[in-house]
Amino acid sequence: MHNDPGLFATIYSARALRRFKPDPIPDDVLFQLMDAAIRAPSGQNAQDWRFVLVRDRDHKRKMQEWAEIPWRRYQARFSEHADGMDSLPRSQRLSLKSVEHLVHHLAETPVIIVVLGLKGRHSTPGGSTFPAVQNLLLGARGLGLSGSIFNFPLSREDALREMLGIPDNNEIYCVLPIGYPTDRHGPLGRKPVRAIVYDGRFGERWSFAEAQPDAGWQDRWLGE
Numbered sequence: 001m002h003n004d005p006g007l008f009a010t011i012y013s014a015r016a017l018r019r020f021k022p023d024p025i026p027d028d029v030l031f032q033l034m035d036a037a038i039r040a041p042s043g044q045n046a047q048d049w050r051f052v053l054v055r056d057r058d059h060k061r062k063m064q065e066w067a068e069i070p071w072r073r074y075q076a077r078f079s080e081h082a083d084g085m086d087s088l089p090r091s092q093r094l095s096l097k098s099v100e101h102l103v104h105h106l107a108e109t110p111v112i113i114v115v116l117g118l119k120g121r122h123s124t125p126g127g128s129t130f131p132a133v134q135n136l137l138l139g140a141r142g143l144g145l146s147g148s149i150f151n152f153p154l155s156r157e158d159a160l161r162e163m164l165g166i167p168d169n170n171e172i173y174c175v176l177p178i179g180y181p182t183d184r185h186g187p188l189g190r191k192p193v194r195a196i197v198y199d200g201r202f203g204e205r206w207s208f209a210e211a212q213p214d215a216g217w218q219d220r221w222l223g224e
């Protein structure tokens, strides 16, 4: 199995990579991924999450069709500018290009995982589902895979429910395309800690964080 990069190197490098090799994910790797995902905490340890692994080519093709619908609305926004997406700052442009790639290649993604949770069971419903999603995304990185949340196929949620036989008492929380990435993992573009974390009271600066580099401590885990 893949050489685990270690927890912090994993956290600091788990980018949302959206271009995948065609290689299938072996069942033992997929089992390891899901077995790690369900180690996550949930309210009262209820574990009301459920996961559907979508590998059927026709089902993936349908999901691609449904993903193209919101993408066309995205595109319309950029078509007002002469250069469209090319007018965006580099990082935004690259990220959007990768979204575009995934939209048009979703059917070739090795596995698309649909994440479900029982409706009406928890006071903070997402809170009892997304810890497992994050375990899954970090677990994917640890296994040399990559994934991200990609909700465009939910544009036809009713059709997706019907296709996968998802009962009404289950919420669909998100969709996770997973595969072996062609792009490289990490570093992550994030706001600096000092802009996000307050000391004691909302808005109060944390002097230690003020003295740290804007890129945080990524270099400690990723090297140069």
Ligand SMILES: Cc1cc2nc3c(=O)[nH]c(=O)nc-3n(C[C@H](O)[C@H](O)[C@H](O)COP(=O)(O)O)c2cc1C
Pocket (backbone or CB within 6 Å): 014, 015, 016, 017, 099, 148, 149, 150, 151, 152, 188, 189
């Ligand atoms: C709740 C949630 C919904 C998201 N939905 C989508 C989506 O529909 N399509 C998409 O391409 N990315 C989606 N993302 C992925 C984010 O765009 C991505 O995690 C973010 O841009 C950070 O990317 P990075 O880790 O590569 O820097 C979603 C992420 C979250 C947490």
